[in-house]
Amino acid sequence: MFTLLFLVLTGIGAFILFRNLERKSKKRVATGASIIGATVLFFLFLDFWGEELWFDALGYNGRFWTLFLAQGGFVVTGGLLGLGIISGLLFSLPNTKRVLRYAAYLLSVLIGGLWGFGNWNVFLQFWHKVNTGLADPILGQDTGFYFFTLPFLDQVYSVLLTLSILGLAISYITRYTLEQQGNNLAIARADDIDAHRSDRLLFFNGGILLLVLAGGKYLDRFHLLYSDLGAVSGPGWTDVTIILPTLTVVIILTTLMGLLLFIPAGRKVLQRLLYRFRIGRDRMAEYTLGAVAAVVAAVWFIGLSLIPGSFQNFRVEPNEISYEKPYISHNIEFTRHGFNLTKAENREFPVEESFTREMVESNQTIFNNIRLWDWRALDAVLKQFQEIRLYYEFNNVDIDRYTFGGQYRQVMVSAREMVPTNLPVESQTFVNKVFKYTHGYGLALTTVTEFTPEGLPNLLVKNIPPESQYPELEVLKPQIYYGELTDNYVITNSIEPEFDYPKGDENQYVSYAGSGGVQLSNFWRKLVYAYKMGDIKLLLSSYPTAESRLMFDRQIEERVKKLAPFLNWTKTRTSSTPTANCTGSSTLTPLPGTSPIPNPFPARKRFSTRKAKSSAACACSTSAYSRASTTSAIQ
Numbered sequence: 116m117f118t119l120l121f122l123v124l125t126g127i128g129a130f131i132l133f134r135n136l137e138r139k140s141k142k143r144v145a146t147g148a149s150i151i152g153a154t155v156l157f158f159l160f161l162d163f164w165g166e167e168l169w170f171d172a173l174g175y176n177g178r179f180w181t182l183f184l185a186q187g188g189f190v191v192t193g194g195l196l197g198l199g200i201i202s203g204l205l206f207s208l209p210n211t212k213r214v215l216r217y218a219a220y221l222l223s224v225l226i227g228g229l230w231g232f233g234n235w236n237v238f239l240q241f242w243h244k245v246n247t248g249l250a251d252p253i254l255g256q257d258t259g260f261y262f263f264t265l266p267f268l269d270q271v272y273s274v275l276l277t278l279s280i281l282g283l284a285i286s287y288i289t290r291y292t293l294e295q296q297g298n299n300l301a302i303a304r305a306d307d308i309d310a311h312r313s314d315r316l317l318f319f320n321g322g323i324l325l326l327v328l329a330g331g332k333y334l335d336r337f338h339l340l341y342s343d344l345g346a347v348s349g350p351g352w353t354d355v356t357i358i359l360p361t362l363t364v365v366i367i368l369t370t371l372m373g374l375l376l377f378i379p380a381g382r383k384v385l386q387r388l389l390y391r392f393r394i395g396r397d398r399m400a401e402y403t404l405g406a407v408a409a410v411v412a413a414v415w416f417i418g419l420s421l422i423p424g425s426f427q428n429f430r431v432e433p434n435e436i437s438y439e440k441p442y443i444s445h446n447i448e449f450t451r452h453g454f455n456l457t458k459a460e461n462r463e464f465p466v467e468e469s470f471t472r473e474m475v476e477s478n479q480t481i482f483n484n485i486r487l488w489d490w491r492a493l494d495a496v497l498k499q500f501q502e503i504r505l506y507y508e509f510n511n512v513d514i515d516r517y518t519f520g521g522q523y524r525q526v527m528v529s530a531r532e533m534v535p536t537n538l539p540v541e542s543q544t545f546v547n548k549v550f551k552y553t554h555g556y557g558l559a560l561t562t563v564t565e566f567t568p569e570g571l572p573n574l575l576v577k578n579i580p581p582e583s584q585y586p587e588l589e590v591l592k593p594q595i596y597y598g599e600l601t602d603n604y605v606i607t608n609s610i611e612p613e614f615d616y617p618k619g620d621e622n623q624y625v626s627y628a629g630s631g632g633v634q635l636s637n638f639w640r641k642l643v644y645a646y647k648m649g650d651i652k653l654l655l656s657s658y659p660t661a662e663s664r665l666m667f668d669r670q671i672e673e674r675v676k677k678l679a680p681f682l683n684w685t686k687t688r689t690s691s692t693p694t695a696n697c698t699g700s701s702t703l704t705p706l707p708g709t710s711p712i713p714n715p716f717p718a719r720k721r722f723s724t725r726k727a728k729s730s731a732a733c734a735c736s737t738s739a740y741s742r743a744s745t746t747s748a749i750q
Contacts, residue, residue, distance in 0.1 A: 116651040165647040189231035197227025204282030241267035325373030340717035486563035519585040553605040555595035604667035632664035
C-alpha cells in the first residue's frame with residue numbers, strides 16, 4: 116500500500132516535470148520536482164521518526180542524535196574532502212571537457228560521502244584515542260596506535276587511493292574521444308586538447324598515485340604485526356629481517372618514481388630510453404607511465420613476494436625453532452598481555468596419585484561443578500519434555516552460575532521462547548501474531564552434574580508456570596518479550612488480551628505492565644509504524660489504544676548491535692548467545708564478547724573456536740583476543 120502510494124505520487128510529479136520540460140514552463144517543472152522531492156523526503160522522514168521514537172523509548176535519544184549528527188557530519192565532510200581532492204587533481208583539465216569534469220566531481224562527492232558514512236566510528240575512536248602504555252617489540256609503537264590510529268590511517272589511505280585512481284582515469288580518458296567510422300564507433304585521440312598540457316596532467320596524477328601507494332606501503336610496516344607468514348601469529352624472522360627493510364626500499368623507490376613523473380628532466384631521461392623501442396611521440400606519455408608502473412611492480416614482486424618466500428621456504432622453515440625463537444617469545448608475551456594473563460596468580464598444588472572418598476567430600480565445590488551434561492543432549496531433552504506446546508521453542512542451552520542453597524553452582528539454562536510460525540496455519544492470523552501471541556514464557560534450569568534416577572536432568576526450574584526448587588531461583592516475571600527467535604513485531608496493552616500460558620484446557624491471559632516498546636499514543640505514530648513495518652493493517656486496526664506499546668527489533672543480538680554499532684562482536688556459542696537471568700525475572704541477557712576497538716591486539720596468538728567448540732569456558736574467537744568484553748542487558 117505504501118509502496119503504491121509512493122509510486123503514484125512520484126509518478127504524478129515525474130509526469131508534471133517531463134511534460135513541461137519541452138514547454139519550458141519553469142513553474143510547472145518546479146512543481147513536478149517539488150512533488151517528487153517532498154514525497155521522497157516524507158517517506159524518509161517516516162522511517163527516521165520511527166527510529167528516533169525507538170531510541171527515545173529505550174532512553175537512548177542522545178545516542179541516536181549523536182550517531183545521526185556524526186554520520187551526517189562525516190558524510191558532508193567526506194563529500195567535501197573528495198570534491199576538494201579531485202578538484203586539485205584535475206586542476207588543468209581542459210574547459211572543453213566539462214562533462215568529464217562534472218562527472219568526476221559527482222563521483223568524488225559520492226565516494227567521499229560513502230567513505231564518511233561507513234567509517235564514522237573509526238574517526239570517533241581515533242579522535243578519542245588513548246595510549247595503553249605497552250609498546251610493540253618490533254617498531255616500538257604503543258599498542259593504542261594499532262587500536263585507534265592505524266585503522267584511521269588505513270581508511271584515509273583507502274579514500275586517497277580511490278580518488279587518485281579516479282583522477283588518473285579521468286586524465287587518461289580526456290585524451291581520447293569516440294568517433295563514428297562508418298557504422299562503428301572507434302576510440303581516437305582527441306584533437307581539441309593541448310598535448311603538452313594533457314601529458315602534464317597525466318604525469319601529475321600518475322605521480323600522485325605512486326606517492327599514495329608509497330604511503331600505503333609505509334602503513335604495511337605496521338601491518339606486519341599481524342603477519343601469519345611464519346610459525347607464530349605476528350611478525351616472524353622473515354617479516355622482521357627481510358620484509359621490513361625491503362618495505363623501506365620499496366617505499367623510497369616508489370616515492371622517487373612518483374617524484375620522477377613531476378620533474379620534466381627526469382621524464383626526459385626515461386623517454387630517451389623508450390625512443391630506442393621506436394615509440395611514437397603521441398604515445399610517449401602512456402608508455403612512460405607504463406614503464407614506471409612496470410619498474411615499481413617488478414620491485415614489489417621481487418622484494419615483497421619472491422625474496423621473502425624464498426627465505427621462508429628454504430632457510431627459515433627447515434630451521435624454524437632456531438630462527439623463530441625470539442618471535443615466539445614475543446608472541447607468548449603479547450598473548451599474555453592480550454588476555455590479561457600477566458596479572459594471573461601462579462600457585463603450585465601438590466599432586467596425589469590416590470583418589471579417595473574423603474578427597475571428594477572435601478572438594479564438593481569442585482566436583483559439583485564438573486559439567487557432565489552435554490548441551491546438545493540437554494537441548495534435545497528440554498525440547499522433548501519442557502516445550503509443552505508447539506508454539507514454544509528452546510533455541511539453545513547456555514551455561515551460567517548462580518548462588519542457591521548456600522552454594523555457588525554452575526548451571527545450564529534455556530529460555531522458552533514464543534515462535535508464532537509454529538502455530539497451525541489457520542491460526543497464523545494478523546491478530547494472533549501481533550496482538551495475542553506476544554511473548555515466550557519461563558525457562559528450564561538444571562545443574563551441570565545432576566541426573567534423576569531415570570537419567571533425565573534434575574531440573575531446578577521447570578514447567579509452566581515456573582516451579583523452582585530454591586527460592587533464590589524463583590522466576591517472578593516469566594514473560595519473555597525479547598529473545599533469539601523473536602523476529603516479528605508485536606503490540607501489547609491493546610483491547611485484545613495477550614495469551615500468557617496454557618493451563619490445562621484453558622488459556623491464561625495477561626496485560627503487559629512494563630515500559631518496553633514505543634507507545635502508540637496518537638494516529639501519527641500508528642502511521643509511522645504502519646509504514647515502517649510495511650503493514651497497512653496496523654494503521655487500519657482498531658485494537659491498539661493510546662496505551663498500547665509496539666515492540667519491534669526484538670532479536671536481542673541485533674537489538675544490541677543497533678544500540679551499540681561501535682562495538683565489534685565476537686562469535687562463540689557460549690559467549691555470544693543470550694542466557695536467562697533468574698534473579699527475579701526472566702529478562703534475557705546476552706553475554707557477547709564485544710569491544711569498541713576495530714583492530715586486534717598486535718603480535719598475539721589467535722584462538723579459533725572451530726578447534727574448541729566443546730569448550731564451555733571459551734570466550735574468545737578467531738579474530739578476538741584479550742580485550743575487556745561488554746555485557747549488555749536487554750530489558
